[in-house]
Amino acid sequence: MKIYKKGDETSYTLGVFPTIELLKTRPQDVVRVVVHSSIEKNKGYPLIQELCQKHRIHIDIHDKTIDKLSPKSNCFAIGIFKTYQCDLTEGNHVVLVHPMDMGNMGTIMRTMLGFHYTNLVIIKPAVDVFDPKVVRASMGAIFHLNVCYYDDFETYYQQYKHHEFYPLMLKGAKNIHQVESLSLHSLVFGNESSGLDDSYLNYGQSVFIPHSDQIDSLNLSMALGLTLFHFSANQFKEKEVLRENV
Amino acid sequence: MKIYKKGDETSYTLGVFPTIELLKTRPQDVVRVVVHSSIEKNKGYPLIQELCQKHRIHIDIHDKTIDKLSPKSNCFAIGIFKTYQCDLTEGNHVVLVHPMDMGNMGTIMRTMLGFHYTNLVIIKPAVDVFDPKVVRASMGAIFHLNVCYYDDFETYYQQYKHHEFYPLMLKGAKNIHQVESLSLHSLVFGNESSGLDDSYLNYGQSVFIPHSDQIDSLNLSMALGLTLFHFSANQFKEKEVLRENV
Numbered sequence: 350m351k352i353y354k355k356g357d358e359t360s361y362t363l364g365v366f367p368t369i370e371l372l373k374t375r376p377q378d379v380v381r382v383v384v385h386s387s388i389e390k391n392k393g394y395p396l397i398q399e400l401c402q403k404h405r406i407h408i409d410i411h412d413k414t415i416d417k418l419s420p421k422s423n424c425f426a427i428g429i430f431k432t433y434q435c436d437l438t439e440g441n442h443v444v445l446v447h448p449m450d451m452g453n454m455g456t457i458m459r460t461m462l463g464f465h466y467t468n469l470v471i472i473k474p475a476v477d478v479f480d481p482k483v484v485r486a487s488m489g490a491i492f493h494l495n496v497c498y499y500d501d502f503e504t505y506y507q508q509y510k511h512h513e514f515y516p517l518m519l520k521g522a523k524n525i526h527q528v529e530s531l532s533l534h535s536l537v538f539g540n541e542s543s544g545l546d547d548s549y550l551n552y553g554q555s556v557f558i559p560h561s562d563q564i565d566s567l568n569l570s571m572a573l574g575l576t577l578f579h580f581s582a583n584q585f586k587e588k589e590v591l592r593e594n595v
Numbered sequence: 596m597k598i599y600k601k602g603d604e605t606s607y608t609l610g611v612f613p614t615i616e617l618l619k620t621r622p623q624d625v626v627r628v629v630v631h632s633s634i635e636k637n638k639g640y641p642l643i644q645e646l647c648q649k650h651r652i653h654i655d656i657h658d659k660t661i662d663k664l665s666p667k668s669n670c671f672a673i674g675i676f677k678t679y680q681c682d683l684t685e686g687n688h689v690v691l692v693h694p695m696d697m698g699n700m701g702t703i704m705r706t707m708l709g710f711h712y713t714n715l716v717i718i719k720p721a722v723d724v725f726d727p728k729v730v731r732a733s734m735g736a737i738f739h740l741n742v743c744y745y746d747d748f749e750t751y752y753q754q755y756k757h758h759e760f761y762p763l764m765l766k767g768a769k770n771i772h773q774v775e776s777l778s779l780h781s782l783v784f785g786n787e788s789s790g791l792d793d794s795y796l797n798y799g800q801s802v803f804i805p806h807s808d809q810i811d812s813l814n815l816s817m818a819l820g821l822t823l824f825h826f827s828a829n830q831f832k833e834k835e836v837l838r839e840n841v
Contacts, residue, residue, distance in 0.1 A: 456814065463806035463813055493809060519838040526832040557838070558824075559831035560709035563739060567709055567820075568702065574817045575824045578804075585805035586772040592765040592803070 350383070350414055350429060353481050360479040361429045362489070363419050365393035368428035370489025372400035380429040381407045385415045388425040397426060418481070432479045435495040437468045441580075442512065442535040443573070444470040446502060446549075450541050451476055455486020456570040462490045464577040465584060469496045470505055470535070502537075506552060509535060514553025517576055518545050519566060521557035525579055528556055536576055541569045596629070596660055596675060599727050606725040607675045608735070609665050611639035614674035616735025618646035626675040627653045631661045634671040643672060664727070678725045681741040683714045687826075688758065688781040689819070690716040692748060692795075696787050697722055701732020702816040708736045710823040711830060715742045716751055716781070748783075752798060755781060760799025763822055764791050765812060767803035771825055774802055782822055787815045 353360050359380060362368045365388075371379060382401055388394050388410075401408050415424055443466050448454055454476055461469060476483065478496050499505040506514070513530055516537040537552070539545035544566070549555065558575055560567060567575070599606050605626060608614045611634075618625060628647055634640050634656075647654050661670055689712050694700055700722055707715060715724075722729065724742050745751040752760070759776055762783040783798070785791035790812070795801065804821055806813060813821070 456817070459810055460813070460817060463810045465807050490810065521837070524832065524834050526828055557836070559834040559837055561711050564705055564709045564736065567706065571702070571706060571817070571820045574813075574820060578821045578824070582772055586770065588770050588805040590803070591767070591805055 350418060352418060353479070355477045355480065357479075358432055359429055360432055360484065361418060361427045361481055363424050363427060363481050363485050365391055365397065365426045367484060367487075367489040368426045369393055369396055369400070370492050371428040371430060372397065372404070372406070374489075374492040375430065375433070376400065376404040376406065378430045378433050379404070379406050380431060381409060383409045383411050383414045383427045383429065385412050385425045386410050391425050393426075435497050437470070437495050437497050439533075440468055441466055441533060442468045442470050442509065443577070444472065444502075444505065444535050444537040445475065446472045446537065446545060447540040448475050448538075448569070450569075451480055451482040452486050453541060453568075453570045454478060454483045455488070455490070457573055458483075458487040458490040458494055460570065460574045460577060462493055464581040466577055466581070467494050469494050471496065471498050472502050472505065473498055473500055515580075516545050516549040516552055516555045517558065517572060518549060518555050519557060520547065520550065521555040522550070523554055523556050525556050525558050525576065528554065528579075530580055531583075534580065536573075536580065538569060538573055538576075596664060598664060599725070601723045601726065603725075604678055605675055606678055606730065607664060607673045607727055609670050609673060609727050609731050611637055611643065611672045613730060613733075613735040614672045615639055615642055615646070616738050617674040617676055618643065618650070618652070620735075620738040621676065621679070622646065622650040622652065624676045624679055625650070625652050626677060627655060629655045629657050629660045629673045629675065631658050631671045632656050637671050639672075681743050683716070683741050683743050685779075686714055687712055687779060688714045688716050688755065689823070690718065690748075690751065690781050690783040691721065692718045692783065692791060693786040694721050694784075694815070696815075697726055697728040698732050699787060699814075699816045700724060700729045701734070701736070703819055704729075704733040704736040704740055706816065706820045706823060708739050710827040712823055712827070713740050715740050717742065717744050718748050718751065719744055719746055761826075762791050762795040762798055762801045763804065763818060764795060764801050765803060766793065766796065767801040768796070769800055769802050771802050771804050771822065774800065774825075776826055777829075780826065782819075782826065784815060784819055784822075
């Protein structure tokens with residue numbers, strides 16, 4: 350097993366938690382699981398064993414592989430999987446135009462899952478979502494999402510013209526607090542450093558998130574979190590409790 | 596000049612941008628500015644020179660100091676400043692109980708500034724906000740905030756009892772979408788990994804941010820961003836444009 354390089358046909362999870370998420374959600378794509386000899390004490394191991402047995406996935410105990418693939422030391426399990434293509438499903442979309450930061454991408458995936466957005470469209474060039482750094486930062490959220498790459502925005506737009514389009518831009522025409530969407534929509538975000546260029550003012554209803562003039566802009570994952578929180582509010586407004594007080 | 600250690604009486608900004616923020620907002624605390632010999636080409640340098648001249652601050656050209664203090668290579672300017680104490684001002688507060696992550700702290704400071712929250716209360720033990728990593732992650736936002744440490748929450752609470760208190764908790768009693776505050780308030784957040792313990796259910800109105808059960812929780816800086824966005828909405832709802840389309 351080699352260290353992952355962009356576009357490789359197999360990638361891997363680093364750590365017990367994301368490996369369990371992988372085995373639970375995409376067992377059909379798992380090639381094998383590699384564990385460190387000291388995993389016996391880890392309380393997640395019985396579940397890994399159970400899932401591997403159920404899906405007839407082989408477990409290798411091989412410390413050298415772990416040491417080679419894990420950049421940090423405290424990794425006990427690696428799940429090797431075939432990278433896969435996804436189809437988008439009926440529902441709302443998040444569209445990222447040229448995202449480049451792997452850590453951001455993981456946070457974004459977790460946040461999407463938190464607000465019931467499961468379709469992620471990425472316009473190339475962009476970060477490779479199957480890079481183990483992204484998989485790790487997403488804490489396994491990636492396996493619950495449909496991620497779909499497009500070579501250019503226009504192709505995607507033509508295919509999903511029936512959606513309401515909301516590009517998020519500093520120059521956006523409408524304050525997010527005054528926008529409500531009750532239809533299928535696509536929320537479009539630019540690159541971490543440059544945002545969306547002016548041509549996106551022509552797609553649907555461009556939106557800005559108002560903030561003080563003491564900062565230049567909110568960072569991408571924050572802007573995305575606020576936008577999903579706002580657009581999904583109707584689904585969550587009536588919720589009485591999040592976690593039972595037990 | 597030595598590498599910063601927790602509690603030192605002087606700290607420093609790393610980079611041209613935060614050094615300019617320091618010189619603009621707290622010139623009285625600057626000891627001196629150190630620049631790299633290759634800074635001449637940097638377009639921020641004339642402003643550094645102007646501000647230093649205005650406030651009679653000495654500029655040293657000294658590559659070795661830069662190389663020693665900057666963990667990464669592309670740093671051209673360092674602003675050495677005396678750490679300072681702040682008083683809280685009339686206004687809303689953000690209260691962080693035992694925050695430990697330096698990068699998070701910087702993001703939190705930027706987000707606060709973006710939503711007009713300028714008072715930050717930190718309950719010890721906690722990260723040292725004057726650590727250069729925090730200063731850098733805040734991109735200079737730290738110099739615009741009043742940061743005040745307390746040894747324990749109860750002491751702070753007794754002093755600001757007249758505020759409305761909103762502890763953010765997974766077990767919070769009220770959905771944030773159903774909460775509106777028109778008075779002075781304190782928004783209270785727990786540690787990155789453990790949140791607030793149950794005793795905080797007894798202070799004011801505990802609040803939860805509803806999200807799907809596919810994630811355990813939102814991360815601290817995201818939860819804080821969503822909360823400030825929600826609580827400050829009335830100030831921003833009517834804003835017509837963020838950035839002029841020029």
